Amino acid sequence: MLRSVLMGLVAGSRAMTPVAAVANAARTGKLPKDSAAPEFLASPLISASTMALAAYELAGDKQASAPDRVITPAVVVRTVNAALAGAAVAPRDKRWLGAALAGGTAAAAAYVSWRLRMRAMQGGGGQAITGFIEDAVIVPLAVAAATR
Numbered sequence: 465m466l467r468s469v470l471m472g473l474v475a476g477s478r479a480m481t482p483v484a485a486v487a488n489a490a491r492t493g494k495l496p497k498d499s500a501a502p503e504f505l506a507s508p509l510i511s512a513s514t515m516a517l518a519a520y521e522l523a524g525d526k527q528a529s530a531p532d533r534v535i536t537p538a539v540v541v542r543t544v545n546a547a548l549a550g551a552a553v554a555p556r557d558k559r560w561l562g563a564a565l566a567g568g569t570a571a572a573a574a575y576v577s578w579r580l581r582m583r584a585m586q587g588g589g590g591q592a593i594t595g596f597i598e599d600a601v602i603v604p605l606a607v608a609a610a611t612r
Contacts, residue, residue, distance in 0.1 A: 465561065465565055468561075469569050472566035472569025472570040474606040475574075476570050476572070476573020476575075476577045478599075478606075480521045481606045482549035482610075483514045483518075483548055486501060486553060487511040488610070495611070499553055500554055525598075526596070534575055538574070542570045542574050546567050550564075550569075551563035553609060581594050581595075584597075
């Protein structure tokens with residue numbers, strides 16, 4: 465269930481990254497063997513689309529005009545995406561637990577990571593610098609949680 469919690473942590477910072485990591489792992493056959501990932505995630509179109517959306521989010525996050533991750537629509541999207549990714553990396557018989565753990569973790573992590581980022585920006589780190597540092601932690605974490 466650790467993989468599901470990690471997907472929730474990732475989604476707290478980057479809403480699309482967990483789904484993109486899972487879709488790419490599904491497409492390349494690198495998901496854990498007992499995962500509950502739906503078959504549609506292995507589609508090359510789904511993988512490419514989620515990767516494009518994740519890349520767009522990574523770039524957009526560095527812009528001063530980027531909305532806060534704690535606005536209600538953003539928290540909802542993070543929670544849903546985390547639940548999908550958390551269920552996908554959980555063992556089949558625990559997919560609902562994986563979804564719940566990931567979704568709950570994502571909602572909480574959104575507020576914690578936002579607060580940490582705001583504090584880092586007040587300490588002199590700009591929007592782009594703090595975003596790149598966050599990406600350097602979050603993206604490898606998503607890949608590690610999605611692959612065997």
